[in-house]
Amino acid sequence: MVKFKITCDQATTICDKSQYGNATIMEIIRLRFHFLGCKLCVIYTKQNNLLSKILNRIKKRNAICCLSKEEKEQMRLKFQEEFFKKNNN
Amino acid sequence: MTSEKKHILDPEKWISLHSDYLYNYAISRINKTEISKDLVQETFFAALNAMKNFEGKASERTWLVAILKRKIIDYYRKINSTKGQAEVRMNFYNEGEYEGDWIEQRVPQTWGNDADKNIENSELANTLAACIASLPEKYSIVFKMKTLQGFATEDICKELDITTSNLWVIIHRARTQLRKCMEDNWFIK
Numbered sequence A: 001m002v003k004f005k006i007t008c009d010q011a012t013t014i015c016d017k018s019q020y021g022n023a024t025i026m027e028i029i030r031l032r033f034h035f036l037g038c039k040l041c042v043i044y045t046k047q048n049n050l051l052s053k054i055l056n057r058i059k060k061r062n063a064i065c066c067l068s069k070e071e072k073e074q075m076r077l078k079f080q081e082e083f084f085k086k087n088n089n
Numbered sequence B: 001m002t003s004e005k006k007h008i009l010d011p012e013k014w015i016s017l018h019s020d021y022l023y024n025y026a027i028s029r030i031n032k033t034e035i036s037k038d039l040v041q042e043t044f045f046a047a048l049n050a051m052k053n054f055e056g057k058a059s060e061r062t063w064l065v066a067i068l069k070r071k072i073i074d075y076y077r078k079i080n081s082t083k084g085q086a087e088v089r090m091n092f093y094n095e096g097e098y099e100g101d102w103i104e105q106r107v108p109q110t111w112g113n114d115a116d117k118n119i120e121n122s123e124l125a126n127t128l129a130a131c132i133a134s135l136p137e138k139y140s141i142v143f144k145m146k147t148l149q150g151f152a153t154e155d156i157c158k159e160l161d162i163t164t165s166n167l168w169v170i171i172h173r174a175r176t177q178l179r180k181c182m183e184d185n186w187f188i189k
Helices: A008-018 A025-037 A039-061 A069-088 B011-030 B033-049 B060-086 B122-133 B137-147 B153-160 B164-187
Strands: none
Touching: A008 A025, A008 A039, A008 B164, A025 A039, A039 B122, A039 B164, A069 B011, A069 B033, B011 B033, B011 B060, B011 B137, B033 B060, B060 B137, B060 B153, B122 B137, B122 B164, B137 B153, B137 B164, B153 B164
16 A cells, blocks of 8 residues: 655655656655645645746856956966975975 | 877866866856865865876876865765754754644745746845855755756765765755745745
C-alpha cells in the first residue's frame, strides 16, 4: 500500500522540486492529494510558481562579469612575487 | 611520431589567458567578488607549487580549473562547518506531535489577487535578489547554482560533495525562506 498522506514539510519540498521539473509523478500525485486537505500548501505552491517566474527574469538579467584591468594587474604583481620567490629558492 | 600532443605549462601567461575564465567559474558558484578573486589567486599559487606534478595530459586550463574546484569545495566545507553551527535557522514546520505541519505564526499569507501583475517590475526583482543575498551562504551557493546558473543536480552534488537529498533539503529551506522574505519585504509590507 502506497502511503499517500504527507506532511506540509514534505508537500512543500515536492513543490520546490517540481519548480525544477525534478518531482516524480508519484510525488506530484501525493502533492495533489495533500492539496485536498491543505489550503496553506496551495498558497505556498501558487506563490512558489510566482517566485520562479521572477527568478527566471533575474537569471536572464545576470550578466557574467570580468576582472578589471586593475584587478588583473594586482593579481599579476602578487603572482610574480610568488614566482620569483619560488625560482630563487 | 606520436599523435598525442603533450600540453605544457607557461605560468607567465596564466593571468592573461585564464584569469577571466577562472574568475567567472568561481563567481558563478560563490557569487562574492572578493572571495572569488582570492580563490583564483590562490589557485595560481597552488598551481605554481604543483607544476612538477603536471603530466601534460590535460590542457593547462583544465588543469587549473581542477585546482580551483578543490579550492571551492574547501571553501564550501569551511563555511558549512564554522558558520553553520552558530547560525540560527528559522523553522517553518513543527516538530514533535505535529511534525511537518506549518508553524502557525509562519503560515503563508495570501498575497492578493494582483500579486502576479507586477512581475516585470525591476524593483520586484531587486527585492528578490536582496532576499537571496540574505540567505545563509551555504544555502545561497547551492540555490544559485541550481536556480540562476542552471547547473544539473548531479553536477552540483559532485562539485560540492553533497548528496541529492541534501541538495533538495537545502533548496527547500532556501525557497521557504525566500517566500517569507518576499512576503515581509514586498507583498505584505
